[in-house]
Amino acid sequence: MGGFYNVDGKKLSRQYRDHLSEFKDWKQKPHAKQWLIFPENIGSYLSIDETALSKGELYTIITNKKAKGKKGSIVAIFAGTKVSTIIEQLLKLSAKKRAKVKEITLDIANSMKTIAKKCFPKAIQVTDRFHVQKLALEALQDIRIKHRWDAIDLENQEIKEAKIDNKIYKPQLFCNEDTRKQLLARSRYLLYKAPQNWTQNQYERSKILFQEYPDIKTAFNLVQGLRTIFNTAKSLEIAYTKLAHWYKDVEQSGFRAFNTIANTITLNYISILNYFINRSTNASAESFNAKIKAFRAQFRGVKNIEFFLFRLTTIFA
Template sequence: MASFYGVKGKNLLYQYKDFLSDFKIWNQKAHAKQWLIFPENIGKRLSIDETSLSNGELYTVLTNKAANGRKGTIVAMVAGTKAETVIAIIEKIPLKQRNLVNEITLDMAGNMGLIAKKCFPKAIQVTDRFHVQKLATEALQEIRIKHRWKAIDQENEAMEQAKSSKTKYEPKILTNGDTLKQLLARSRYFLYKNKSKWSQNQKERADLLFNLYPDIHKAYNLTQDLRNIFENTTDKIIAFTRLAKWHEKVNQSGFKSFNTISRTITNHYQNILNYFDNRSTNASAESFNAKIKAFRSQFRGVRNIEFFLFRLTNIYA
């Protein structure tokens, strides 16, 4: 816009910030770095999550699902993730308005659960299913990475032995053209997906991987079983039964990391099962985080936090 009118971009930004916009008379400017609240945006279904504005500084963001990521989305933004600080700010919204909230989606972080419980006592808490699935996927990738490091060590030893015996080192090439190390590295991406979405090359690579490493195959099946419970179950009671059977499979597998996930699910089972009432997720909060990152990159970072938040809330609050 600046180049179209033949002026310098910095001059236009300066004029907009100090004269053309309402930034100087913004009623939340004095405390914008610490907190922002918009009580008028509160709705029956909310999401709470954390996001980073710049330099790793975290903000707790409360959003209204009904706004669909448009104007009216932001209910509150508070610097930091400390429960006591966030609660004190959100409680500035009258209790009568907060009691209108029926449901709030969140991750499994203890501080988020405490904020939701204290600020919205009548709301049902729903643990985001994607955070639960992410734990299982990370456990699967942990097993793959462990084998990859072992393969790298074995290759290094073989190369050192070849060097000491003055012979040429020839790595073993698998039928798809990968070495063992490459197979384990290149398997990362298809392990995130359901086998129905694999390409032909990925199917071939999966067959090799699962034949060589049965434990990765077993862990992949556990991950997909958990995903299928969330995707193909609509009844809360049936979901409870299927999760119990999944816990049993995990116990039999002997995987320490999956046992940790199983215990985590057990500790949050009520909030996880609440997902099956309305199939609510925290996807709207994750989507809004992506919007903030895109907005930040569009302006090449955050130089003035108050002005950045002013522009952000003009669009989304």
Template sequence: MAPNMEQIAQTCFPAAKRVTDRFHVQKLAYEAVQEMRVQARWEALDEESIQIAYAKACGKMYHAPVFANGDTRKQLLARSIYLLYKKESLWTQSQRIRAEILFKEYPDIKKGYYMAMRLGSIYHQCKFKDMALTRLARWYDEVDKSGFLTFGRVARSIQTHYLNIINFFERRATNAAAESFNAKIKAFRAQFRGVKDKAFFLYRLAKLYA
């Protein structure tokens, strides 16, 4: 969705139909949930610092409250990073318990998590562009009504690029192969701590990966 990438595609492949990869769209939603979690964690850290200072002023030892799974509030928020990326069906038992506590304490994070998962379900369940466009419009309305600033930025990005996003549902094409090959090139380049002779580097790439 970056403007420079769009310009490259238009210049090099003027007749091609551009597709915004599903990975990047879903990543925006997952990052919005993580931003909500991080913000809540900073607030928890600030609150704990105030409580520690107050206890010290009173000559007492501060003991942070602990939830049923043994996590303090800041530990709960720090350790929830991975479960918020995963589907509910893929949670481990400990993640399920942690998620139950997290969602009870932070209902906004719960709402944001399920909004991100519903965006992913559009890609899994929709087979046609018209159906996907309708579901995407409903999701956009849901985000708009939620009032979450983090998801507002996601919704605006989707609104700007929705034509390229729904092109995915024609052939369900992704750039996974290109991303995989790009990772191989980066790993190969990293072995030499950079490249001085570009022509020879490209020659070796062609011999190894052609």
């Protein structure tokens, strides 16, 4: 842009920030680095999530689902995740405004639940189903990764033995021509997907993987069982019953990580089961986080936090 007008780009950027934009007269500038609140954007259905704006520094963002990621989306932005600071600022809003909120979606973090309970007491809390499923997927991938490290150790040992015997090392190949190490590495993505979405190659690889590692197959079936509950349960009562059966399968598997997930679900079962009321998720918050990242990339990073927040809120608040 600066080159088009034969003006130094950095100079043009400073001129825009200091003179052409309304940044200097921005009413929220004095406290922008700590908190930003837009009471007029509060709606009946909100999402709360955290995202990194610059250098890994986390910000807590509350968004209005009805705005669908457009103007009016941002309800509040807070630097950090400190519960007491966020609650202090939100409680400055009138009780009538906060009582408008009927439902708020969030992740499993207790800090988010505390904020929602204190500031939006009449809102139903809904734990995002994808955060619950993510825990199960991470437990599954942990099992795969442990086997992969064992396979790497085994291969290294076999290579050393071949060198000692002055032989050329030839790794064992499965029928799809994967080595054991490659089989475990290349199975990463198929374990994230439902079987009906596998390609032919992934289907063949899964058959070998599950035959060689029955524990991975068991863990995969637990992940798919949890996904099926969220996809097919048509009411809160049905979901509750199906989760009880899933708990039994977890106990029989003996996997410590899955027992931890089951305990997490037990401790948060009310907000998790609330998903089946309106089938609400935190997808809107995740989508908005992606927009922030794209916005940040467009301006090649965040050099001035206040100015970045000014531009962000001008578009989305």
